[in-house]
Amino acid sequence: MELFLQQLFNGIMFGSTYAIVALGLTLVMGILHIPNFAHGHLYMLGGYITYFFITNLGFGYWYSLLLSMVILGFVGVVMERIVFRPLTGQPPINAFIAAIGALIFLESLALVIWGPQGMRIPNPHPQIIKMFGITMEAQRLLVVGGAAVLIVLLHLFLKKTTTGTTIEAVAQNREGAMLTGINVNRVSSMTFFISSATAAVAASFLSPIFILSPAMGAVLGMKAFIIVILGGMGSVPGAILGGYFLGLIEALGGGYISAEYKDVFAFGALILVLSIKPTGLFGKQEG
Amino acid sequence: MFTKPIHTKLLLGFLFIAALFLPLYVPDSYMFQIVITSLLFAIATSSMNLILGYTGQASLAHGAFFGVGAYVVAIMTKAGWSFWIALPVSGLVATGIGFFIGLFAFRTRGHFFAIVTLCFGVILFQVAENWIEVTGGQNGIFGLDSATPIPFPFFGPIEFSSQPAQYYLVLAVLLLTLFVLHRVVYSIFGLTFMAIRNNEELADALGINTFATKMVSFAIANFIAAIAGGIYATILGAVSPSAISIMITFNFLIFLILGGMATLPGAVIGAFMIPIIMEFLQFMENYRMLFFGALLVVVIIWFPMGFFGGLKTINQKIIAWRQSNTSEDSNA
Numbered sequence: 001m002e003l004f005l006q007q008l009f010n011g012i013m014f015g016s017t018y019a020i021v022a023l024g025l026t027l028v029m030g031i032l033h034i035p036n037f038a039h040g041h042l043y044m045l046g047g048y049i050t051y052f053f054i055t056n057l058g059f060g061y062w063y064s065l066l067l068s069m070v071i072l073g074f075v076g077v078v079m080e081r082i083v084f085r086p087l088t089g090q091p092p093i094n095a096f097i098a099a100i101g102a103l104i105f106l107e108s109l110a111l112v113i114w115g116p117q118g119m120r121i122p123n124p125h126p127q128i129i130k131m132f133g134i135t136m137e138a139q140r141l142l143v144v145g146g147a148a149v150l151i152v153l154l155h156l157f158l159k160k161t162t163t164g165t166t167i168e169a170v171a172q173n174r175e176g177a178m179l180t181g182i183n184v185n186r187v188s189s190m191t192f193f194i195s196s197a198t199a200a201v202a203a204s205f206l207s208p209i210f211i212l213s214p215a216m217g218a219v220l221g222m223k224a225f226i227i228v229i230l231g232g233m234g235s236v237p238g239a240i241l242g243g244y245f246l247g248l249i250e251a252l253g254g255g256y257i258s259a260e261y262k263d264v265f266a267f268g269a270l271i272l273v274l275s276i277k278p279t280g281l282f283g284k285q286e287g
Numbered sequence: 288m289f290t291k292p293i294h295t296k297l298l299l300g301f302l303f304i305a306a307l308f309l310p311l312y313v314p315d316s317y318m319f320q321i322v323i324t325s326l327l328f329a330i331a332t333s334s335m336n337l338i339l340g341y342t343g344q345a346s347l348a349h350g351a352f353f354g355v356g357a358y359v360v361a362i363m364t365k366a367g368w369s370f371w372i373a374l375p376v377s378g379l380v381a382t383g384i385g386f387f388i389g390l391f392a393f394r395t396r397g398h399f400f401a402i403v404t405l406c407f408g409v410i411l412f413q414v415a416e417n418w419i420e421v422t423g424g425q426n427g428i429f430g431l432d433s434a435t436p437i438p439f440p441f442f443g444p445i446e447f448s449s450q451p452a453q454y455y456l457v458l459a460v461l462l463l464t465l466f467v468l469h470r471v472v473y474s475i476f477g478l479t480f481m482a483i484r485n486n487e488e489l490a491d492a493l494g495i496n497t498f499a500t501k502m503v504s505f506a507i508a509n510f511i512a513a514i515a516g517g518i519y520a521t522i523l524g525a526v527s528p529s530a531i532s533i534m535i536t537f538n539f540l541i542f543l544i545l546g547g548m549a550t551l552p553g554a555v556i557g558a559f560m561i562p563i564i565m566e567f568l569q570f571m572e573n574y575r576m577l578f579f580g581a582l583l584v585v586v587i588i589w590f591p592m593g594f595f596g597g598l599k600t601i602n603q604k605i606i607a608w609r610q611s612n613t614s615e616d617s618n619a
Contacts, residue, residue, distance in 0.1 A: 035398040035401075082584075083584050083588075086588045086589075087587070087588060090591075091397075092397050092398050093343070093345050093397060093398060093401065094587050094591060095398075096345065096398045096401055097345070097540065097544060097583065097587050098583070098584050098587045098588065100537060100540060100583065101580050101581065101582075101583030101584035101587065102580065102584055103580070104537060104541075104576055104579065104580030104583065105576075105577055105580030105581050105584070106580075107576070107580075108573055108574070108575075108576035108577040108580060109577060111573045111576075112573045112574055112577060218533065219409075222402075222405065222406070222409065225402050226402070226406070229399065229402065260413075260416075260417040261413060261417060263409070263413060264410050264413055267406040267407075267409055267410050268410070270402075270403070270406055271391050271403060271406060271407070274391065274394065274395055274399065274403055275390075275391040275394055
């Protein structure tokens with residue numbers, strides 16, 4: 001029972017990260033129809049930026065997190081402007097290949113600046129909390145709580161503010177949104193900003209627990225993609241549920257079946273679902 | 288449409304002769320090794336061209352099939368089988384795995400297909416890394432013999448332990464691959480590949496069985512990729528999970544896009560030139576991939592047809608310019 005609770009907690013913690021990262025990706029994928037395959041690498045870069053502020057400049061954890069959000073947000077905006085906007089109207093596979101170029105660039109950038117060896121951010125909340133017979137670090141609780149707060153805030157922004165509703169308007173009907181006077185290019189930039197900033201938050205939450213490495217973006221990016229496809233492109237609840245679901249599958253599968261093949265469960269789930277329903281679980285009827 | 292002008296034939300003939308005599312003027316054995324591996328990459332990239340460039344399906348499991356070929360050859364030759372039996376078997380194994388993957392993956396389209404194939408690629412990588420009893424895990428399989436000698440009357444057996452012999456083996460396979468791809472691409476069947484790439488709904492409406500056609504293209508591409516991988520294993524004498532990783536696929540993708548998608552020479556030019564350029568840029572270390580990543584973005588945005596496509600466009604412009612000149616002359 002204790003093992004089960006411990007794995008459950010770990011699953012929720014991973015799930016929180018997956019949910020935030022997938023949320024950012026689903027906004028970009030579903031709304032702008034941009035297959036931003038480099039999203040996981042933005043996440044990686046966000047972790048390194050936080051690391052830079054904490055270790056090299058000696059800033060506080062929360063202050064670094066905020067700075068990392070803003071900087072990575074602008075990196076996302078620049079990426080949209082340089083890499084994806086020139087490719088609007090071309091076959092989506094071109095944007096996908098451009099995204100692969102961008103991810104190779106980002107990964108080598110991290111490799112050049114910080115080197116291949118893992119880096120660790122000193123844990124700002126190392127206290128141990130014991131509850132229901134399982135031990136938790138405060139930082140891990142922060143990941144779970146912080147993710148929930150972020151998701152609620154983002155939801156409020158998308159549903160309750162005028163700026164947020166323009167994003168949904170563009171998602172529903174691009175031409176119609178243009179006709180009502182929405183600047184679609186500005187909405188694209190804004191969406192990329194939000195998407196990258198949330199990735200920076202996820203990375204900053206997790207990096208005191210795990211080691212930072214240039215390669216860590218690849219697998220996470222792929223998993224975020226899987227969640228977005230399973231949850232349906234552009235579906236915010238789908239991304240959140242899918243994120244927690246994947247976290248739990250991995251933790252329980254890794255705990256009870258095989259830790260080496262932990263990642264295979266996620267990919268297997270994707271293949272299974274897509275072979276039954278090629279547009280994803282909650283996907284609209286379009287290719 | 289399918290015949291070539293005389294200067295193209297001359298150029299091809301010159302390149303063929305230059306390739307035949309390459310062992311005479313290659314500077315050192317290190318460079319020779321790079322030439323051999325780039326030719327192997329050219330084989331694999333050409334086959335990726337079939338599925339991505341001609342059929343329009345971005346299979347990101349391509350590097351994985353290359354790796355499957357390498358592993359099958361390594362495992363079989365280690366178990367005492369002849370290389371010449373192991374090589375076709377590796378192709379067949381990859382085709383079989385590809386058929387299984389295709390059953391699932393071809394239900395999806397566009398970048399969904401890319402992601403599903405990528406997932407399969409990662410699964411194959413993880414299997415190679417974790418199924419230690421068969422694949423040797425992280426260490427891989429090493430100490431492989433070079434290809435089994437072929438007994439030959441009068442001259443004695445042909446050995447494949449020296450670099451020139453390996454080079455000619457690879458060159459022969461590359462030429463064979465190009466010949467097969469040329470026959471496939473310029474057949475009626477090859478035209479159905481391009482019909483699917485250009486408009487899948489339309490191709491379907493015209494009575495093309497899109498699923499079966501894509502599957503055939505996928506099967507041919509995977510078979511050739513595995514053959515390239517199999518030879519790669521025997522030439523290196525070892526195979527490790529890095530031969531099956533995503534980076535291999537991404538490298539093929541870079542070769543293909545920069546060289547020129549949907550052209551037979553483009554894939555070869557990309558795969559042959561880029562590893563050699565990389566070698567000359569050795570002093571740049573990790574900055575090289577920074578450069579190639581950015582280059583990939585630039586090329587896909589401004590020159591989606593790559594280096595060879597660019598050459599073609601320039602060639603057509605020159606022809607158009609000449610024609611306009613001659614017509615002006617005749618008018619005057």
